[in-house]
Amino acid sequence: MKAYIYIENDIFLSTKAFGEGGTFFGELVFNTSLTGYQEIISDPSYAGQFVIFSMPEIGIVGVNDEDNESKEVFASGIIIRELNEDYSNFRANNSLSTYLKKHGKIGLCEIDTRFLVKMIRDCGNLRAVISTEIKDKEELKKMLLSSAKIDEVNYVAQVSTKNSYKHSKGAWEHSKKAYENVKSIGKKVAVIDYGVKENILNELVSVGLEVEVFPYNTKAKELIDLYQKGKIHGVFLSNGPGEPKILKDEIVEIKKLAEAKIPMLGICLGHQLLSNAFGYETYKMKFGQHGANHPVINLANNTVEITAQNHNYNIPEEIAEVAIITHRNLFGDNVEGVRYKNYPIISVQHHPESSSGPHESKYIFKEFLELL
Structure with missing residues (x-):
């Protein structure tokens, strides 16, 4: 045509x-x-x-x-x-x-x-x-x-699931041409779906977690009740599209989850929403970072990881007031990952599920498991 x-x-x-x-x-x-x-x-x-x-x-x-x-x-x-x-x-x-x-x-x-x-x-x-x-x-x-x-558009409302569901499929094993069969270790995580990628869910299952996915507008009270009753052990804040600051209601709910000291992991949009929830506003980058070949330095062990990226927004340097900066992007020296100082919360800007991309950052899912 x-x-x-x-x-x-x-x-x-x-x-x-x-x-x-x-x-x-x-x-x-x-x-x-x-x-x-x-x-x-x-x-x-x-x-x-x-x-x-x-x-x-x-x-x-x-x-x-x-x-x-x-x-x-x-x-x-x-x-x-x-x-x-x-x-x-x-x-x-x-x-x-x-x-x-x-x-x-x-x-x-x-x-x-x-x-x-x-x-x-x-x-x-x-x-x-x-x-x-x-x-x-x-x-x-x-x-x-x-x-x-x-x-100006809330794309998260368009891409998020309308109803909660359980996800039990592990990562794809190319050698076996099948999805990995993983035994649960009894820890359950609630995934807030802002536009979650299936391979993120697969990786959560692959470390032994039981996964249930919830709509983007799920109230903190519901998840806090589940946490207090032992029905979930943590919350995962997913990736997703669009301007993070447009999600004002969701930022308020995330702040409530943080105050309840629930263990959390945020990736990409989830990482940005956490920053906004702590009062540190995200900003739009000139042309963003999109690819499967972006070098990131892990400041804990001084090693370089090649990562998958997909974002137009980032969190500010001032986040260091409330969080330890754990990763930096070597293309722009921008903040790439943090661990909050007084909360059981970690978050990263890149995509450790590596789909598509290299596998060097998958350990982050294991770090989340340790938090739980």
Whole structure:
């Protein structure tokens, strides 16, 4: 299909589209991962965003039924240099184009992604509208200017589960072509779903935890009651999309959980919400950090971990007043992980479940287990 993209810095381009046709709005971000495009596309944290892949060849390994991070595709769409329709992988059962069409999302191809990545690097994240229906630049510009900005929309309400459920599946074992069968150690954790990735749930199960997932707007009182009755032993605050400060009610509930001294682990958005709950406001980065190759230094043992990242917001340096900074990102020296001084709470900005990405940070799930 012929497609047109208008970007808010007045760049207007025509190119080709695949997947679902229509008109789509979102914020442009780029991801530097070389592999794992299916996991990236199905990550709920990309809600409201167009993902530009810096890896030029996408679609080579197709898609399969095991690597999805959620049941839906919440990203607005994807932008790639070269689409490979003829996939080749023993695990694949469909093409990327068919996958996007099934989920009602658009993909752009045969476009200079290097130009787009450099543009975002220099200008910061920009909003865009992509259409296979409208080719008039001024009409697209008018539509984009009247559309909601990403920091004005509560995407968490869109991606979170509506009802609580139990998750018992462990991590995928490629050698056995099956999910890991793990025996519970009797510790239970409540996961607050702000847009949780399935592989985070799998990793929690893999360290021996019993996992129950709750909607994003679950009240602290409910979880505190469960904790006091011994029905849960801790709370996990998940990753998720959008501006953390828009979740004012959820920040208040997290503060109540912290005051109850419930052991907690926060990842990505959960990490940011904890900072806001302690009174240290998050800020938006120029173009965020998205990829599976970001170096992070663990300050406890002075070792470097290569991590998976996906975030546009970060917590401030002032968090050191109430927390020990445990990790720093070596690309920008920004705060990457903390352990709160007077609370059984730890949190990290990167994704230790490593999907997609290296496995060097998975120990964080074991640290959470020790807290419990």
